Amino acid sequence: DAKTTQPPSMDCAEGRAANLPCNHSTISGNEYVYWYRQIHSQGPQYIIHGLKNNETNEMASLIITEDRKSSTLILPHATLRDTAVYYCIVNTDKLIFGTGTRLQVFP
């Protein structure tokens, strides 16, 4: 079973920051937090991952709470092309996907 909880859907205005939350209260000390997104009928795309520290790359930022029980994916300036299902995953050796958050970016 997936070890994460995410809201089923969210909306965001184009150009604004999209903040996608994820709860993973049973995370173990050696488990990473991964974020992927899937645009309709395509394979999931890797976004970012982290263990303890906050991370940033060209796509997004990942904020992990100090107790590691939750995290937030931040898309700083959402565009229409960011409309997708976003999956938060906790793993050690294999990815177990939940149902994710369907993010709708509107003009």
Add this chain to the structure above:
Amino acid sequence: DGGITQSPKYLFRKEGQNVTLSCEQNLNHDAMYWYRQDPGQGLRLIYYSQIVNDFQKGDIAEGYSVSREKKESFPLTVTSAQKNPTAFYLCASSVTNYGYTFGSGTRLTVV
């Protein structure tokens, strides 16, 4: 360019027939995975392999079989024992603790 190739993109199968989905990667990744996705659902793990000649069952392995004779290849056979095989199948590969790379998927339809 490195990546994962899944073929075919669309596949039609008659009931009672076995069918094999191809997955090839040139990323030199040790681990490979097969997932199934049904409409409006998340991905479910079928099988995975972390090294050549070894593989493990995932959450929904019944009715499926795999082989890992080469590092680059991880074919999935959907057997006649799989009662509801119509789905979108995704293959992925990874290096431990780094991001997975997914193929573009095979859409299997039983006719």
